[in-house]
Amino acid sequence: MLYSRRALLQKCGMGLPATALAQMMFSDSASAAVANPLKAKAPHFPARAKRVIHLFMNGGPSHVDTFDPKPMLTKYAGQPLPGDNPRTERKTGAAFASPYKFHRHGQSGIEVSEIFPNVAGCIDDITVIRSMHADVPNHEPSLMLMNCGDARSVRPSVGSWLTYGLGTDNQNLPAFVAMCPGYPIQESQNWQAGFLPGIYQGTYVNTKHGEIDKLIENVRNQRMEPADQRRQLDLLTELNRQHVDQRDNDPKLEARIQSFELAYRMQSEAQVAFDISREPKYIRDLYGPGIQARQILIGRRLLERGVRYVQVWHGDGQPWDNHDDIEVNHRRLAQQCDQAIAALIVDLKQRGMLDDTLVIWGGEFGRTPTVELPKKGANQGKVNGRDHNHYGFTMWLCGGGVKKGHVYGATDEFGFRAIENRVHVHDLHATMLKLLGFDHERLTYRYAGRDFRLTDVHGRVIDDIIA
Secondary structure, three states: OOOHHHHHHOOOOHHHHHHHHHHHHHHOOOOOOOOOOEEEEOOOOOOOOOOOEEOOOOOOHHHHHHOOOOOHHHHHOOOOOOOOOOOOOOOOOEEEOOOOOOEEEOOOOOOEEOHHHHHHHHHHEEEEEEEEEEEOOOHHHHHHHHHHHOOOOOOOOOOHHHHHHEOOOOOOOOOEEEOOOEOOOOHHOOOHOOOOOOHHOOOOEEEEOOOHHHOOOOOOOOOOOOOHHHHHHHHHHHHHHHHHOOHHHHHHHHHHHHHHHHHHOOOOOHHHHHHHHOHHHHHHHHHHHHHHHHHHHHHHHHHOOOOOOOEEEEEOOOOOOOOOOHHHHHHHHHHHHHHHHHHHHHHHOOOOOOHHEEEEEOOOEEEEEEOOOOOOOOOOOOOOOEEEOOOEEEEEEOOOOOOEEEEEEEEOOOOOOOOEOOHHHHHHHHHHHHHHOOOOOOOOOOOOEEEEEEOOOHHHHHHHOOO
C-alpha cells in the first residue's frame, strides 16, 4: 500500500512528534496559503500600479500606420528601399507609404495616425514605445513570448505571475480575466498558469455574448438556493480534502477545490460586475456602441472591483493580421476600438484610478514598411498589405507610474528595425513588474529543480519611461 508523507509518519509509530511535524508541514502557514492562495499580498517594494488592463490587438497592428510615422516611405513609395532589408516571413517588395495622415496632438506634439483620433486626444497621458522588438515573425511563438515570456516552452502567463505575486483584492471575482469575442490563436495557452498552481490561470469570458447568463455561463445555479449549495459544496470539499490528503496534496487537485469555491463566491458579484446596463447612460455613451465598447467597459468595472489583471483581446483569430487591403482593414479595426480605448483612459482618470492602473496597448509584433507580394499563381487579394515584422514595432503604456506625453526609442527611417533605445519583450515585462512593485529577478517559482521567473534569464527595467 502507498502512503502519503503524513500517513507514513503516523504509521511509523512516531506518535506525537509525527503529529507535530505533520501540523508544521500541513496545518499552519502551509495550509493557510492553500486555504486562500489568492489572498492579497505585498510586493517587494511600494508599487506605482496596483492593477493592469492589457488591450491586445491580436494579429499585429502596423506601427507605421498607427503611432510611428515614416515620411521616407512616401518619398520611396513604389521603389526598393536602399540597403539590405531584413528577412521577412513572406516575400515583400517596394516601399509602401501609409495610406493615412499623421497629425501632432496635445502639448506633447506626438504624431498619431488619423485612424485613432480619440486615442490621439489622450496622447498627453501616454508613453509611446517605438522601439519594441521580438524574436521571430510568426504569430504563435510571438504570442507566447508576449504573454508568457517564452516562445516555445510552457510557461505561466503574465497575469498568472502577477496574481501569484499579488493575489487579489476581491475574493468574489477571479484575479485574472481574459476577454475575447471568440478565441485568439493559441487559445487558452495565452492565459495559462503553466507550472504555477491552476488557481492562477486566467478566467476566459467570450464577450461576443451580450446576455449576462450567456456571457458568464454556469455561474448561477438555477435549481438550488445558496444555502443548499453551500451545504453541498461543504460536503464535496470534505471529500476532496480526503482525496488530496491521500495524494500528497496534489496542487492540481487543490486548484480544482479552489475553483469550486471561487465559482460559488462569484454568484454574489459576477452578475453585477459584468452587467454594463447598471452604468449611467452618459458612461455607456462615452464608450460607444459595439463589442469593443462593451468588453472594455466591463474591463473597467472589473478593475474597480479589485480584479488584478484584465486582458481584452480585439477579436477571434488574428483580426489585425492584414496581409492585404490594410487601408480598409486597419481603419475598420481602429474604428471599432478607438472611442472605447480613449473612454477607458478618461473614465479611469475621472475616477482617480489612472495613476495606479497600468494600461497597455499593442500586438505581438508590427508589420513591414514594404508591401507584401502574393505567391506566384495564388490569389491572395489586393497587393496593398504588409507582412509580419518582429524587428521593430510600437506599443504604448498609460497610467500606473509611466511618463506622460513621452516617446521612447525609435525605428530606422523606414520603420523596419528598432535602432534607438531598443526594448525587447523581456524588458517590457521587467518594467511592468517594477511598476507593480516587483524586482523581476526575485519574483520566482521553484519548479523541476530550478527557480523560474517571467523574464527567464533576461530583461532590464526601462527606467526612462517611469515617471
